[in-house]
Amino acid sequence: MAKKFSKEHEWLEINGDVATVGITDHAQQALGDIVYVELPEVGKKLAKDGDAAVVESVKAASDVYAPVDGEIVEANEELDANPALVNESPENDGWFFKIKMSDASQLDDLMDEAGYKAFVEGLED
């Protein structure tokens, strides 16, 4: 299934009722070199827009929000030892967490790839 994108610069890859979430290539470029990622604990229940993770770069520390309601089923432990993965492979190996969605209809509020691209271009004007 195609990816979905949030206005908070997160991507979601949907597999059944589980979404893999990370930050977009645009987000990692804006943040610069990532030096630390704080991931949510497995089993944590999150509401849409709740604080899910923290990403820290040489420039700034930013919150990563839950793009949908749900429960964390897996976190990318690789990022503990190698936060640079977020820079190297933001939309693949550098994923943050997997969330089991409780309301798949919330996906309708998110953008598709073309929509996100237009959104980012709009920001740069």
Place this chain on the structure above:
Amino acid sequence: MTFQTHTGNRGLVLEEKLIFEQGEAGRSGVDLPDPEPVKSRMGGLERDSDIGLPGLSEPQVVRHFTRLSQKNFGIDSGFFPLGSCTMKHNPRLNEKIARLPGIADLHPMQPESTVQGALELIDQCAHWLLVLTGMPAVAMSPASGAQGELCGMMAIRAALDARGENRRRVLVPESAHGTNPATAAACGFTVDSIPATADGRVDLAAFEAKLGDDVAGIMLTNPNTCGLFERDVRKIADLVHAAGGYFYCDGANFNAIVGRVRPADLGIDAMHINLHKTFSTPHGGGGPGSGPVVFSDALAPFAPIPYVVKTENGFHLVETADEKDGKKPFGRLKGFHGQMGMFVRALSYMKSHGADGLRQASGDAVLNANYLLARLKTKLSVAYPGYCMHEALFDDDFLKGTGVSTLDLAKAIIDEGFHPMTMYFPLVVHGALLIEPTETETKESIDQFCDAVLSLVAKAEAGDSEFFKNAPYLTPRRRLDETAAARKPVLRWTPANA
């Protein structure tokens, strides 16, 4: 060196090894007789290895620390326009007064009867702050701006608890200092951010829409971190009060309005005052901060202990207070009396300037910032239209297409012999450059800075981005690898042969 800087300033080129790398075994600055044999009472726990101090002569030690001090750049060395930090000159009179033996040699545990003058000094300093702010009460003990914020928000929390209300939402503008939301969160509040208008102020309609019976209050900086006066501040105060909340004001930028605006008249319930910004006490590693908090009548009973009162028998430091005194202090934030050395310096500053001098200082600070704004906006893009208060804010629009970032420009400014401005803050402004010259600077020094920045911008526009990517050239170290420093920090020095 293959180029000339605009000002002719050169970076500091002296190379200095760590003191541990300079030592030689057996060398010493003093010649002491061998100690008499002593019987150890350590029960076999005495150290049996070398303690690893370097062997150095006295001149080596003196030169080492002198050179290190020369590598430091402070307000005593040059222009230091770090925005929202008010890096103003610390008058030497302050230092002279602070070194008087009757003040410098005091101990906080001396009997009260022997420190009446010191207590009177704290009381006078408090009095000046109350007059300048128009507020009825002040807590002198907080030891920094951030602790002042904590003090103010803990008082708000205590007041809400006393009302039996479980209000937990605190409204904070997007442009706030990062300490504001952090403080609110540390006090158990949730933070709800208020968007800004296109001209850099709080969006009043958005603010009003967020008010409700769960709102504990608002934390607002005025003038705000965009260097602008919040023109709706009275309305904001009335609205938050009508909704049952309190108004915390971050006083970090008080320097712009001293002697001109009384925070009490703006409807503020609590505001911290950075003595180390507004009242010239040293900061940035030069001395401890000090963040007294003024309170409205609504919050005054909850102010922390200790505080000084004047009684028939002289001055007294109140260390415990309760409801029979009409007080409900939320507790204590700091050991002893607060930052006594800073009270001395701040009071020296206030009394030597007088009310008229303080009023002129804030005027000069705003005038200097607007002069700088007027000169730089010929080339740089302003973040918001109109005049500024004490600091000028630009975005990085003027660098678009040059391949040069705000960071690169800042690095080149170092080569010109200036401390760079605050960068990338406030976050709401893209690639922000926040410049606060303060009243300390002469027209000549501001002109020199502006000439240097304008010449650098011309250089960037001419397409020399490579020059900027490699700056600074003249500092003891060039660009540091911040990523490696964060990912693989080396926190402890070990000898090369270990």
